[in-house]
Amino acid sequence: MDKTTQKGIGFLAVAIFAFTAMDALAKHLVGIYPAVEVVWVRNIGQLIFVALYLNRRLTVAVKTRLPGLHLARSLTQLGATGFFFVSLQHIGLAEATALADINPVLITIGAALFLGEKLTRARIIGLAVALVGALIVIRPGMGVFSAAALLPIICAFSYAANMLLTRAVGSRESPWAAMFYAALFGTIVTTALLPFDWQPITLPDLGLFALVGLLGAVAQLLTIRAYSLTEASVLAPFGYLDMVYAMFWSIAVFRHFPDAPTLAGALVIAMAGLYVWRRERQGG
Secondary structure (H helix, E strand, O other): OOHHHHHHHHHHHHHHHHHHHHHHHHHHHOOOOOHHHHHHHHHHHHHHHHHHHHHHHHHHHOOOOOHHHHHHHHHHHHHHHHHHHHHOOOOOHHHHHHHHOOHHHHHHHHHHHHOOOOOOHHHHHHHHHHHHHHHHHHHHHHHHOOOOOHHHHHHHHHHHHHHHHHHHHHOOOOHHHHHHHHHHHHHHHHHHHHHHOOOOOOHHHHHHHHHHHHHHHHHHHHHHHHHHHOOHHHHHHHHHHHHHHHHHHHHHHHOOOOOHHHHHHHHHHHHHHHHHHHHHHOOO
């Protein structure tokens, strides 16, 4: 495995940690505020982050030759965030994450179909083993398969499409352009919906809302960097790290301790990612 691939995997691992931290905060906030309000903060936070960081370089950095792809990325990012945050109003963080974790399978298949990436034996084995680990986690909670459970599954399709589009855009344009247009569209849509479902934010919660926006922006930037450096099918098995992180946040924040099968599934997932990493490092 070359250094560029290793760097891409590292970026993704940190990005997923930030995403799951954001999801944990969102789980808390959607229990108090409308989901659209939390999604709005996630988008406007990213928009403000990009604008402040780039400052006078903004107009130059966000110039694009791919407006159609950016619009598609914006739609899929909004769908992934929106469906997942709404699902957190009805089911637990670990359950929602487990259901959404069909996305690495979708990413790997999509990368082969649409991006021309190779499905090596190591990638297929790693993906299959990671999927088995996800199923082990889901098994004890089969009761989550309800109408609400469809939301994280739809999120998974949206997220997979977003990652494939990120791979397509990331190698051709600045990551700042991708972040800016995704957040701009999401902000416009959610701002239009706010008057129909708005609740004043209390002073103690302002910091939590700000942190949601910051974590989302940092995670998105690192994800774009990862997918611009490394093939989507290589990164796909490492997407299952979100289940491991989600269990950590469930324990740390919500005092929800996973049972033995859940821990076993998380171990299988981690081993699958390590297997792919080792095989890629050895060149096969």
